[in-house]
Amino acid sequence: MPSDTTPSPVASSFAVCRDGEAVPGTLKGAVAAIGNFDGVHRGHRHLIDMALTSGKPAAVLTFEPHPRSFFQPDKPLFRLTPEVVKLAIFARLGLAGAFVRRFDHALAALNAEEFVHLLAHELQLSGVVIGHDFHFGRGREGNPARMKELCDKLGLKCFIAPAIVEGSEPVSSSAIRAALETGDIATANKLLGYRWFVRAEVRHGDKRGRDLGYPTANMRLPDDCRLHHGIYAVRASVDGKSVDGVASFGRRPTFDNGAPLLETHLFGFKGDLYGKTLDIEFIGWIRGEERFDSIDALIAQMDRDSAQAKRMLVEDRTPSMIA
Structure with missing residues (x-):
């Protein structure tokens, strides 16, 4: 093959x-x-x-x-x-x-x-x-x-x-790690030959995303994960179906600056994901993690992030390695 x-x-x-x-x-x-x-x-x-x-x-x-x-x-x-x-x-x-x-x-x-x-x-x-x-x-x-x-x-x-x-360099795990550590999803996926993905269980959070109009599936990634903190276009596998979304990986500096968490908002999805194990594929890098002075400013930026994620997802042609 x-x-x-x-x-x-x-x-x-x-x-x-x-x-x-x-x-x-x-x-x-x-x-x-x-x-x-x-x-x-x-x-x-x-x-x-x-x-x-x-x-x-x-x-x-x-x-x-x-x-x-x-x-x-x-x-x-x-x-x-x-x-x-x-x-x-x-x-x-x-x-x-x-x-x-x-x-x-x-x-x-x-x-x-x-x-x-x-x-x-x-x-x-x-x-x-x-x-x-x-x-x-x-x-x-x-x-x-x-x-x-x-x-x-x-x-x-x-x-x-x-x-x-x-190019002139051998494809290697080290080169892929280096790309992910800088948020360079495009290079990582090119070297992998498929969309890099993580697998973890959805856990209860503080439900803050609901109040912002962006409910999220919250997942703890392994402590050794050095993915660059920021906002990404993603695609999730939910009960065997592919659902587009936008995700934040980081410490939430606008709110608590806590332990790193992957928070994924799935476009148009309604349902209970708590306790389910999801695969989240990373499609593209949008921006780094930021601290906002107001909730309104944060929501406005989330709107822009979602629009950009949707454009990236439409354009993406990278093969998938999940069902």
């Missing part, structure tokens, strides 16, 4: 195999793309596409927590796709399933040969797909050439994917 096309419907047979679990029959002999896959961006999709066209059942092997969080627990990592979101995206790409290995001291201690032995015997793979800069094994001792050598010894196929480049 080409990397930049609309994803396939979610396969009901998508399987997840974790540590200590028997390999499902649908994943035995699979070719697995290996990586952290934070963001499941266009570069990751190229690896997955190679697995999908291998002629064998296609899977991914990914790790939780993210290895960087394991090695640097004092430095919170802005996760583009927490595990539940990452698995939801995998399930839409036509894969047979995913192997999720716990990244802990035992896994980090495996040398390169032991790691490939795990792939062949514990996961029962018939092949792997890795990136051109993939490193593995204790101290990152293994590289693509070493992977190919070890796979050949054990009868595994080894496919090495080239870098996917945007």
